[in-house]
Amino acid sequence: MTSFRYATGQVAVHWLAAAAVLFLLLTGTLVLEDMPNTAPKVANLRIHMLVGALAGLLVVVRVLLRRSHPLPPPMPGERVVRWGHLGLNLLVLLMAFSGAMLALQSGLLDALWGNGTLPSDFRAFTPRRVHGLLAKLTMALVALHVLAALYHQFVLRDGLLGRMGLGRKGGS
Numbered sequence: 001m002t003s004f005r006y007a008t009g010q011v012a013v014h015w016l017a018a019a020a021v022l023f024l025l026l027t028g029t030l031v032l033e034d035m036p037n038t039a040p041k042v043a044n045l046r047i048h049m050l051v052g053a054l055a056g057l058l059v060v061v062r063v064l065l066r067r068s069h070p071l072p073p074p075m076p077g078e079r080v081v082r083w084g085h086l087g088l089n090l091l092v093l094l095m096a097f098s099g100a101m102l103a104l105q106s107g108l109l110d111a112l113w114g115n116g117t118l119p120s121d122f123r124a125f126t127p128r129r130v131h132g133l134l135a136k137l138t139m140a141l142v143a144l145h146v147l148a149a150l151y152h153q154f155v156l157r158d159g160l161l162g163r164m165g166l167g168r169k170g171g172s
C-alpha cells in the first residue's frame with residue numbers, strides 16, 4: 001500500500017460533484033418527475049437546471065485536473081476501474097447535455113427566466129425520454145462505484161477512501 005492522496009482541489013471537486021449528482025438523481029426522480037407542470041414547479045426546475053449545469057462543468061474540471069496532476073499508482077483490475085470512471089464522467093456529461101437539449105426544445109429557459117409557460121408534459125420531448133433513461137444508467141453506475149469503494153475500504157481494508165480524503169491515507 002502506498003500513501004497516495006489526490007490533490008486537495010481534486011478531492012473537493014470529487015465530493016462537490018458527488019453531492020450535486022446525488023441531489024439531482026434523488027430530487028429528479030422523487031420530486032420533479034411526479035410534479036404537475038404548474039407554477040410551484042418553476043423554482044424546483046430552476047435549482048435543477050443550475051445544479052445540473054454545475055455537475056456537467058465539474059466533470060470538465062475533474063478531467064482537466066486529472067491531466068495536470070500525478071496519476072495514482074495502478075491497482076488490480078485497473079482497466080475495469082478506468083472504464084467505470086470514464087462511464088460515470090460520460091453519463092453525467094450526457095445527462096447535462098440531454099437536459100440542455102430538453103431546455104432548448106421545450107422553451108424551458110423562457111418559462112423559468114422569461115415570461116413563457118411550462119409545457120404541459122416534458123415527456124412529449126425526446127431529450128426528456130433520453131434524460132430519464134440515462135438517469136437509470138447513472139444510478140446503476142453510481143451504486144456500483146459506491147459498492148466498489150466500500151468493498152475496498154471494509155473488505156480488502158486497503159484504505160482506498162484515504163485517496164479521496166476520507167480516513168487514513170492509502171490505497172495502492
Ligand code: HEM
Pocket residue numbers: 021024025026027028029032033034035045048049051052053055056092093095096097098099100102103108122123128131132133135138
Ligand atoms: C448531471 C446532470 C443532471 C442529472 C443527474 C439530472 C437528473 C434528472 C433526473 C433523475 C430526472 C428525473 C428523470 C426520471 O426519473 O425519469 C430529471 C428530470 C428532468 N431534468 Fe435533469 N438532470 C441533470 C441535468 C439537467 C439539466 C442541465 C437540465 C436543464 C437544462 C435538466 C432538466 C430536467 C427536466 C426539465 C426534467 C423533467 C422533469 C419532469 O419530467 O417533470 N436536467 N433530471
